[in-house]
Ligand SMILES: Nc1ncnc2c1ncn2[C@@H]1O[C@H](COP(=O)(O)OP(=O)(O)OP(=O)(O)O)[C@@H](O)[C@H]1O
């Protein structure tokens with residue numbers, strides 16, 4: 001099962017809506033609360049990075065029997081130094097964005113922390129792609 | 143403690159979720175940054191914040207927060223109240239500043255993250 005949503009840069013009215021729909025859908029189809037929360041957080045951070053740092057993009061998930069794949073692709077300025085962007089506290093968010101509560105420089109670190117695998121690819125002047133994997137709990141474990 | 147104890151201790155005005163005051167709260171966190179909140183909170187926690195923004199409500203849904211308390215007499219805008227109603231998220235506001243609100247709840251027995259019994263994974267790097 002695949003879900004995909006369009007995300008528009010600087011649209012703070014709709015921002016966070018895609019992640020909310022993803023999380024609700026996971027709960028509705030019976031995915032456990034902890035997994036749904038982790039997918040929701042990763043999708044939310046990816047969605048907000050498109051809203052804040054890029055022009056437009058898509059956020060989506062593929063639900064497989066043993067895992068959830070999360071993807072986010074945008075057209076935007078790209079990230080020139082991914083290792084630097086992944087550091088806790090690094091942020092280029094402007095002042096007006098910080099006033100809304102963003103710019104801790106924790107979005108990418110949160111994605112890393114809540115996912116089992118994370119890949120960030122970026123082309124400066126073109127855009128950024130995020131791939132995250134969250135494994136579903138095994139039957140015995142949950 | 144229950145959410146109604148939080149409201150009583152902080153002399154808070156409950157704006158949404160009046161019907162959920164018997165929910166259990168196990169820990170609290172003060173944050174003014176969205177990503178901080180996503181990093182350091184979990185279900186059965188409340189967040190005290192001075193940040194009046196619809197985004198904090200969206201983020202609260204992601205972590206299954208019990209409630210949000212707006213401090214320092216800050217009043218959420220109608221769009222925030224509407225979104226909280228829609229999501230069934232209790233929100234309240236208190237005239238106490240952040241530090242005093244946290245102190246009052248802590249003294250009454252509500253711990254912070256460090257005491258959180260089920261903290262997973264990154265608990266060691268939590269504040
Ligand atoms: N999709 C993107 N396009 C372009 N630049 C990005 C993108 N995502 C992240 N960045 C860059 O990487 C930096 C770090 O991102 P991260 O999500 O960790 O922090 P932030 O968005 O600045 O703040 P926070 O997520 O804590 O609100 C950003 O400030 C920005 O410079």
Ligand SMILES: [Mg+2]
Pocket residue numbers: 045048049106107108
């Ligand atoms: Mg971010």
